[in-house]
Amino acid sequence: MAAAEAAWAPERRGEEDAAVQGARDAGAARPAVCERFDDLGADGAPARLGIMGGTFDPIHIGHLACAEQAREAFGLDAVVFVPAGSPVYKKHQRVTGARQRLEMCRMAVESNPSFDVSALEIERGGDTYTVDTLRELRTHYPDNVELFFITGADAVANIVRWRESHAMAGLARFIAVTRPGYALTEERKRALAEQSDFAIDCLEVTALAISSSDLRARVAQGRSIRYLTMGRVNDYIVAQGLYREEA
Ligand code: DND
Numbered sequence: 001m002a003a004a005e006a007a008w009a010p011e012r013r014g015e016e017d018a019a020v021q022g023a024r025d026a027g028a029a030r031p032a033v034c035e036r037f038d039d040l041g042a043d044g045a046p047a048r049l050g051i052m053g054g055t056f057d058p059i060h061i062g063h064l065a066c067a068e069q070a071r072e073a074f075g076l077d078a079v080v081f082v083p084a085g086s087p088v089y090k091k092h093q094r095v096t097g098a099r100q101r102l103e104m105c106r107m108a109v110e111s112n113p114s115f116d117v118s119a120l121e122i123e124r125g126g127d128t129y130t131v132d133t134l135r136e137l138r139t140h141y142p143d144n145v146e147l148f149f150i151t152g153a154d155a156v157a158n159i160v161r162w163r164e165s166h167a168m169a170g171l172a173r174f175i176a177v178t179r180p181g182y183a184l185t186e187e188r189k190r191a192l193a194e195q196s197d198f199a200i201d202c203l204e205v206t207a208l209a210i211s212s213s214d215l216r217a218r219v220a221q222g223r224s225i226r227y228l229t230m231g232r233v234n235d236y237i238v239a240q241g242l243y244r245e246e247a
Contacts, residue, residue: 017171023139030140031123034116037078041145049141050079051172052150053121053130055087055212057096058237059108060229062210064115066177069205070150071114074175078114079150081105082133085122096242098122107232131164134171147172152179156200157188169198176202180209219243 032038041047052067059081067079083101095101102119109115120136121128130149137147149172151159156176159165176192178184184202192200215225220243226234237243 017135017138017167019135019167020138020171023135031120031136033120033137033140034080034118036113036116037080038140040077041142044142044144047145048074048076048148049137049145050074050076050148050150050175051133051137052079052081053133054081054083055090055095056081056083056101056105057212058101058104058215058229058233058242060210060212060215060225060233061227062179062208064108064112064230065208066152066205067115067150068112070148070175070177070203073203074148074201076114076148078116081109081115081117082121083117083119084128085124086126086128088127088129100240100242104229104233104236107236108230110232111230129163131162131168131171134168138171148175149173150175150177152177152182153184153188153202154179154182156192157182159192159198159200166197174198174200176200177205178203178207180207216243220245 037049040049050067050070052063054063056063063081067081070076071079083098083105085098087095099122102117102122105117109117121133124132124136134147134149141147151174153176156174159168159174162168176184184204189200189202192198210228215228218225218228219237225237229237
């Protein structure tokens, strides 16, 4: 499939984020982002990096398939999964420890040479906001690397309420993937375009009606989640006794 070309608002490209510029001017050290793709774009050639943010509690094949299909459709050179350290919007619910979620992500992506995992949101500490992550990535990678934040259509519908959403709009392009139960209707696409200055590209991916909450519930009920996530992740969940006591 040809790389999807999107309606990226060109006027935003040249808009420099003050925090990114400040960090670059100060010669901020480039903290490592991930193992496989830290040097992406270092040769000066144009490159595209996908960023798959999530709580990943636990990661499952719905996440992996949507990242893979976004990679293919948008000609992304790599996709980095970034598990949230402390998702602010999930404070009212129990979230598995960051290190365990990170470990599961690593196990899930290991067989795909185009995928990697970054611990930057976990290592940053404090509440996790996507704008901080995008600024870190924008500071780390040279301008010839274009950033694409991949998100489900359900999450993207609220994106204007995310912290500093206006700044986020200038830091990356956004890929909204369809998710069962949340169709990207023309009306919704129009509403998104009208209420924000984001460059949001919609992508229809294979419908997989899988969610982390469903996986947790299954484990708590003693049911199998084999094939709903990668084999090693399944084994890890069993070995660590995760999700057994989920309500
Ligand atoms: P979730 O907790 O919804 O992720 O977080 C998604 C991202 O939004 C994270 O990077 C958050 O830090 C960020 N966020 C949310 C709210 C506020 C702010 C930031 C802020 O900065 O203010 P999940 O682990 O539940 O899922 C990961 C992604 O995968 C989501 O985009 C979800 O919609 C998508 N997804 C599927 N897509 C297609 N088919 C399926 C899917 N299951 C999950 N079956």
